Amino acid sequence: MTSERRQMPRYPCHLRTSLMIDGQMFEAVCSDIGPGGAYLATAIMAAPGTRVGVVLATPQATSMVAAAAEVMYTVHRSATRQTGVAVRWLEMTPQLNRVITLMEDGFHRANATQLGAAQAVTSPMPAARPSDAAADRTARYEAAPQQRVDLPITQPTRKKT
Numbered sequence: 001m002t003s004e005r006r007q008m009p010r011y012p013c014h015l016r017t018s019l020m021i022d023g024q025m026f027e028a029v030c031s032d033i034g035p036g037g038a039y040l041a042t043a044i045m046a047a048p049g050t051r052v053g054v055v056l057a058t059p060q061a062t063s064m065v066a067a068a069a070e071v072m073y074t075v076h077r078s079a080t081r082q083t084g085v086a087v088r089w090l091e092m093t094p095q096l097n098r099v100i101t102l103m104e105d106g107f108h109r110a111n112a113t114q115l116g117a118a119q120a121v122t123s124p125m126p127a128a129r130p131s132d133a134a135a136d137r138t139a140r141y142e143a144a145p146q147q148r149v150d151l152p153i154t155q156p157t158r159k160k161t
């Protein structure tokens with residue numbers, strides 16, 4: 001069991017990202033983000049302590065947000081993480097703060113929806129009625145003649161090595 005060393009929360013996300021190391025840009029995907037830093041899935045490795053530039057696409061992909069960061073550690077593909085780098089923010093800009101706030105709001109909204117769905121399952125409320133379009137599709141499917149197709153049985157083939 002590992003202990004959590006972070007002092008600030010991280011929120012799951014999937015943001016297109018560019019990572020600038022020594023003046024070169026590399027593609028990455030931000031898989032979690034928070035006020036303390038982020039995890040960037042990328043094939044490019046950077047040593048801990050390396051200062052990098054991070055350019056994140058906003059959640060609506062309407063603009064880009066640049067931030068300075070420092071590599072905290074790298075991960076070579078593991079059971080729980082893709083290959084990438086964990087970074088900590090060196091400066092919290094208003095634009096970066098807005099992206100993090102949007103991710104946090106989305107995370108809390110999704111958890112509230114899941115909680116509501118779990119409560120609805122145990123609720124004595126009647127089940128929702130399917131929409132007219134869904135009922136129409138079901139009726140057409142059930143009315144259509146069902147065809148059985150027998151596939152020929154073939155002998156297994158051996159791979160040539």
